[in-house]
Amino acid sequence: MKWSSLLLISCIAMFGMHFTGVLVGNAFQFIISEFFLKIISSIMFLGFGVTILYDGFTNDDDENLCDKYSEAESEVNTKEKNHKRNDLDNKATVSHGIISDFVAFLKSVLTSHSIRVILLIIAEEMGDRSQITAIALSSTYSFYIVAIGGVIGHFFAI
Numbered sequence: 001m002k003w004s005s006l007l008l009i010s011c012i013a014m015f016g017m018h019f020t021g022v023l024v025g026n027a028f029q030f031i032i033s034e035f036f037l038k039i040i041s042s043i044m045f046l047g048f049g050v051t052i053l054y055d056g057f058t059n060d061d062d063e064n065l066c067d068k069y070s071e072a073e074s075e076v077n078t079k080e081k082n083h084k085r086n087d088l089d090n091k092a093t094v095s096h097g098i099i100s101d102f103v104a105f106l107k108s109v110l111t112s113h114s115i116r117v118i119l120l121i122i123a124e125e126m127g128d129r130s131q132i133t134a135i136a137l138s139s140t141y142s143f144y145i146v147a148i149g150g151v152i153g154h155f156f157a158i
Contacts, residue, residue, distance in 0.1 A: 009114045013121035014154040020122060021134030022147045029139040041136035048129050130154075 028037060125131055130150075138146040 005108070005114075009117060010121075011155070013118040014157075015151055016118060017122045017125040017131065018134055018150040018154055019147060020126070021131040022138040022143060022150065025135035025138030025146070026143050028135060032139075034140055037136060037139050041132055044132050045129065048132075 032040075134146060134150055
């Protein structure tokens with residue numbers, strides 16, 4: 001898979017994850033008072049901080065991590081070679097313009113596998129620090145400001 005395809009998939013997943021958090025936070029402002037939302041989000045951030053510190057001090061799996069990395073890298077290289085071989089077999093020789101090329105690019109990127117990956121990332125990131133931040137901010141501030149600010153932040157993070 002090309003780097004541009006991976007970038008597009010990760011951007012779509014991060015934007016979807018952030019907008020989901022903003023929508024949930026916007027709905028929470030009608031259910032829970034702002035005072036309790038601030039207390040709940042403070043407790044959750046404290047819990048995340050303690051968990052991260054604990055994992056950082058107790059993690060001694062550096063050798064195991066290197067083995068996992070090399071195994072994943074070899075598997076990616078094998079699949080990339082197979083994918084390139086299939087691309088050469090299926091490549092169209094006629095180009096009709098910029099718009100049709102862009103539509104063909106989107107069709108090649110947004111396959112059933114990539115959509116599953118996007119949905120998996122959105123589901124997995126629920127409850128993450130950035131998600132809790134989006135929920136807490138959008139329950140207090142304007143939906144649009146939090147959405148635009150989060151999208152810009154995630155764009156620079158990617």
